[in-house]
Amino acid sequence: MSKARMRKGFTRRTFLKASAAATGAAAIAGKFGKEFVTTEEAEASLAHAAGRRMLYAACPYCGVGCGTTVAVEGDKIVGIVPRKDHPTNKGLQCIKGLTADEPLLIDRFPARYADRPVWIRKDMSDPFKGHVSRTKGADGMNPKHFRRVSWEEGMEFVADKFAAIIKKFGPNQIAIWSSGQHFIESLYLENKITKGVMGSTTIEGSPRMCMTSAVTGYFATQGSDLSAGSYRDVDDADFITHWGHNPREGHPVLFWRIADAKNRRNIPTLVVDPRRTPTVKGYEQINRGNSYHFPTVNGDLALHNSLAYAILNKHEQAVDYKFLEEHATGWKEYIKGVKANYNYRDPAVRKRRGIDIEPSLIEKIAEIWADASLKGRKRGRGGVISFWGIGYNQHLHGQHNTIGIYNLHALTGNTGRPGAAAFSMTGQPNAVGRRMMGGLTARLPFNQGLNNVSHRNNIADLWGVTRERLAAVAELKNVGLGIGVFERAHPDRAKTGAKDTIQAIWLTCGTHIDPADTATLIRPALMRTFNVSQELYMHAPNNYYADVIFPATSWGEASGTFCNSERRVNINSKCTEPLPGYMPDLDIYIEMGKKMCRRLGLDETKIYPYKKRADGWYDSEEVMREIIRGSRFPGSDIDLGGMLEVEEKDGKSIYQQLAELGGIQWPAPTYKVAKAGGLKYRFRGQEDKYWPDKAKHYRDYRTKDGYLHVRLVNNDYTKREEITAQMANAGVTKGWFFIDNMNVLKAARDNGLTPEMPDAEYLGRRWDEVPKDKFPFWFNSGIVYEHFHTAKTIRAATTRKLVPEQYVEIHPDDAKDLGIRDGDQVKVVAKRVDPDTGRQAEVICRASVGDGSKVKPARNSIPRGMVFQPWNLQVADNPDPDPAKNKWMTNKLTHRAFDPVSGQVDYKKGVCRVEKV
Numbered sequence: 001m002s003k004a005r006m007r008k009g010f011t012r013r014t015f016l017k018a019s020a021a022a023t024g025a026a027a028i029a030g031k032f033g034k035e036f037v038t039t040e041e042a043e044a045s046l047a048h049a050a051g052r053r054m055l056y057a058a059c060p061y062c063g064v065g066c067g068t069t070v071a072v073e074g075d076k077i078v079g080i081v082p083r084k085d086h087p088t089n090k091g092l093q094c095i096k097g098l099t100a101d102e103p104l105l106i107d108r109f110p111a112r113y114a115d116r117p118v119w120i121r122k123d124m125s126d127p128f129k130g131h132v133s134r135t136k137g138a139d140g141m142n143p144k145h146f147r148r149v150s151w152e153e154g155m156e157f158v159a160d161k162f163a164a165i166i167k168k169f170g171p172n173q174i175a176i177w178s179s180g181q182h183f184i185e186s187l188y189l190e191n192k193i194t195k196g197v198m199g200s201t202t203i204e205g206s207p208r209m210c211m212t213s214a215v216t217g218y219f220a221t222q223g224s225d226l227s228a229g230s231y232r233d234v235d236d237a238d239f240i241t242h243w244g245h246n247p248r249e250g251h252p253v254l255f256w257r258i259a260d261a262k263n264r265r266n267i268p269t270l271v272v273d274p275r276r277t278p279t280v281k282g283y284e285q286i287n288r289g290n291s292y293h294f295p296t297v298n299g300d301l302a303l304h305n306s307l308a309y310a311i312l313n314k315h316e317q318a319v320d321y322k323f324l325e326e327h328a329t330g331w332k333e334y335i336k337g338v339k340a341n342y343n344y345r346d347p348a349v350r351k352r353r354g355i356d357i358e359p360s361l362i363e364k365i366a367e368i369w370a371d372a373s374l375k376g377r378k379r380g381r382g383g384v385i386s387f388w389g390i391g392y393n394q395h396l397h398g399q400h401n402t403i404g405i406y407n408l409h410a411l412t413g414n415t416g417r418p419g420a421a422a423f424s425m426t427g428q429p430n431a432v433g434r435r436m437m438g439g440l441t442a443r444l445p446f447n448q449g450l451n452n453v454s455h456r457n458n459i460a461d462l463w464g465v466t467r468e469r470l471a472a473v474a475e476l477k478n479v480g481l482g483i484g485v486f487e488r489a490h491p492d493r494a495k496t497g498a499k500d501t502i503q504a505i506w507l508t509c510g511t512h513i514d515p516a517d518t519a520t521l522i523r524p525a526l527m528r529t530f531n532v533s534q535e536l537y538m539h540a541p542n543n544y545y546a547d548v549i550f551p552a553t554s555w556g557e558a559s560g561t562f563c564n565s566e567r568r569v570n571i572n573s574k575c576t577e578p579l580p581g582y583m584p585d586l587d588i589y590i591e592m593g594k595k596m597c598r599r600l601g602l603d604e605t606k607i608y609p610y611k612k613r614a615d616g617w618y619d620s621e622e623v624m625r626e627i628i629r630g631s632r633f634p635g636s637d638i639d640l641g642g643m644l645e646v647e648e649k650d651g652k653s654i655y656q657q658l659a660e661l662g663g664i665q666w667p668a669p670t671y672k673v674a675k676a677g678g679l680k681y682r683f684r685g686q687e688d689k690y691w692p693d694k695a696k697h698y699r700d701y702r703t704k705d706g707y708l709h710v711r712l713v714n715n716d717y718t719k720r721e722e723i724t725a726q727m728a729n730a731g732v733t734k735g736w737f738f739i740d741n742m743n744v745l746k747a748a749r750d751n752g753l754t755p756e757m758p759d760a761e762y763l764g765r766r767w768d769e770v771p772k773d774k775f776p777f778w779f780n781s782g783i784v785y786e787h788f789h790t791a792k793t794i795r796a797a798t799t800r801k802l803v804p805e806q807y808v809e810i811h812p813d814d815a816k817d818l819g820i821r822d823g824d825q826v827k828v829v830a831k832r833v834d835p836d837t838g839r840q841a842e843v844i845c846r847a848s849v850g851d852g853s854k855v856k857p858a859r860n861s862i863p864r865g866m867v868f869q870p871w872n873l874q875v876a877d878n879p880d881p882d883p884a885k886n887k888w889m890t891n892k893l894t895h896r897a898f899d900p901v902s903g904q905v906d907y908k909k910g911v912c913r914v915e916k917v
């Protein structure tokens with residue numbers, strides 16, 4: 001698209017003030033206005049053209065995974081229409097998905113470079129000579145700093161470098177940093193080249209920013225990484241709770257399904273979030289009398305345990321002792337611990353939170369929870385569903401947050417039946433697909449670890465590599481996981497000669513320069529390492545730090561599959577040909593893999609047996625068939641083999657089945673289950689009647705003993721100051737890294753602490769009276785409805801116009817105290833010192849004060865003592881994506897502390913000072 005266009009009739013007012021839609025939601029249309037778009041409305045906005053093709057796809061944004069049809073004329077996408085027959089969205093879509101085609105032709109590499117599409121930096125970082133590029137960063141994408149070569153030459157160059165690094169430093173000194181934006185097929189091949197071919201276990205990426213606390217929490221409790229329920233559960237539930245989850249902005253179509261259920265059945269809801277988010281307000285609009293809000297900053301674990309205490313104390317009939325006896329372990333110790341610990345009795349627990357909650361409110365929620373549990377148990381359907389989002393995972397005790405929620409569900413038997421579930425909502429469109437394919441350190445496809453010998457051997461056979469090769473990878477360590485990659489790459493640590501120093505990073509499929517602590521961690525690390533950026537946009541921040549750039553295709557330009565939060569594998573059709581010079585990710589991994597095989601003495605014909613199609617690209621469906629064959633191995637929890645049976649018996653290809661059914665929920669182990677769209681519910685025997693040999697795989701849950709594991713996780717601030725002071729070394733004390741001080745993180749995690757603590761005694765002062773070493777406010781980051789990640793929605797004309805620039809929400813009373821007015825330019829300042837400027841890291845943006853703010857989107861809902869900024873806008877439309885100069889880079893301010901097991905970064909509880917510019 002050479003010229004950005006706004007969708008016909010879709011204005012800011014349309015989306016913010018107005019809509020409801022389709023099935024069932026019509027009844028609440030009057031309450032909410034027009035936030036969403038229906039199939040009919042979307043179709044009406046398309047001008048009719050003869051010869052138009054309508055192709056099936058999934059939305060490329062959030063983990064809800066809405067089904068769409070993409071209108072294509074010639075080789076051009078002309079519009080997107082929500083699928084009415086799709087079981088996920090039933091004819092609804094939000095503004096992001098509806099405009100997903102808008103950024104496809106913005107800021108791509110110019111066609112004049114198409115015959116030499118790969119960019120190689122002339123002054124590159126060189127791990128062998130120790131040379132650090134001087135042209136990276138500040139003037140990073142100036143074409144004069146690059147030479148351009150063919151794909152063949154560019155890939156040969158990178159393969160030579162990688163092979164030399166493996167030889168000299170070892171395989172684990174090359175990191176892959178990727179995302180859940182790739183298709184499942186690409187993720188499978190990415191893991192194959194990383195672990196199977198190159199022999200590295202350092203494969204990390206966006207899951208450490210989003211979801212891994214749910215992953216490790218699910219493994220710790222139910223023994224498998226999956227949401228056991230389905231979205232349809234909301235129609236059975238008697239009480240719906242959201243923990244660190246603002247679905248009205250983050251998972252809008254799910255919110256609409258729940259809002260509709262609440263409206264029809266008057267079910268109570270609870271939102272646990274420090275802000276009065278649009279979700280809180282939306283539920284109150286439906287029924288203020290049964291919509292509850294817990295405004296906590298921290299204290300999540302204390303909150304779970306005090307709810308458990310209140311249930312045990314006053315509603316013991318709701319405790320499901322039969323379920324616990326028959327299906328769970330650890331519950332006796334849990335109950336004993338909750339009862340014995342004075343911390344979980346209400347008056348004490350109030351002191352453990354940034355913002356108080358009335359003890360009577362905890363009592364009330366315990367009563368509602370108990371009532372819903374009893375109703376669900378009696379009916380055999382329904383009870384409590386707890387949804388949590390990225391916000392709940394992003395804590396240094398993120399895994400414990402998942403365990404804490406699951407404990408409550410186990411205690412009251414709210415698991416393993418329709419309408420009762422502990423349900424993690426994912427961020428990226430294929431976050432679950434990434435987890436399915438084992439695209440993380442020490443993981444393998446199909447929900448198994450590298451340390452599982454028989455599974456590892458099966459995967460080695462599937463990949464066509466020797467079993468010994470994968471066994472050697474299993475011996476490698478990536479201490480510190482996601483953040484560990486950058487700490488291992490940091491120049492100050494590299495100087496010590498540490499053997500695990502990262503020498504090269506392959507950045508694929510996402511804007512990876514912007515994880516936590518950009519100023520003192522990410523940027524210095526990427527300045528030093530040899531970096532390959534596999535990227536679709538020319539001015540993506542990754543490219544500013546790239547030594548080599550591979551231009552890769554986007555969603556819409558290749559076929560493949562995504563998996564959403566309810567385990568539904570959806571199809572994405574190729575809608576247009578790749579732009580000249582661009583290559584699909586799948587092809588890049590295969591071609592690079594073959595070149596690495598030749599250098600490492602591996603048999604490329606065994607590892608990459610794939611054939612190209614007539615259009616010159618590899619066939620992703622052939623790769624999907626290989627994946628499905630592997631999914632049948634014993635130990636796999638993702639058996640999709642029924643699809644192969646359908647293909648054989650009915651002659652329907654894998655992709656055809658996915659298109660017709662609107663996706664298939666895994667597992668689909670038999671012909672019959674695949675034909676029915678997969679399994680809707682998991683665990684406690686719900687699968688048994690559909691899955692004849694299920695008993696061979698596991699008992700009630702997928703833990704080794706077949707039981708649900710309950711374990712008390714604690715919140716204790718007794719040593720808060722002492723432990724938090726140690727975490728303050730990160731990014732401040734030269735040479736201090738978490739990977740060398742994991743004990744600090746473990747202590748913080750075990751006590752449920754925050755990475756920093758505000759100097760609250762300085763609240764209430766004017767901005768210029770707050771000393772420069774004091775940080776009175778909590779700094780909270782999150783999402784805004786109109787934008788998704790940091791790459792596409794900010795390039796799309798419609799969503800960019802709706803929320804065009806970075807802002808910070810400040811409570812009106814705090815703004816008054818500070819002497820700051822709505823719309824003022826302000827500086828938000830963090831503790832860490834930016835090595836580029838020598839000053840404390842800062843972000844400059846507009847203050848959004850009050851609900852009627854003139855700063856878009858004007859949805860201020862912040863409590864006193866906290867400020868909030870959406871991270872989606874940090875790269876946004878900023879004139880300079882280089883973090884050294886980028887004034888909007890939210891993650892200059894965030895702390896790098898992370899959960900020591902899940903690796904999830906704590907983005908939620910930093911501290912800051914606010915100054916007027």
Ligand code: SF4
Nearest residue numbers: 059062065066094097
């Ligand atoms: S962003 Fe999420 S809710 Fe919106 S259309 Fe896409 S998948 Fe659906």
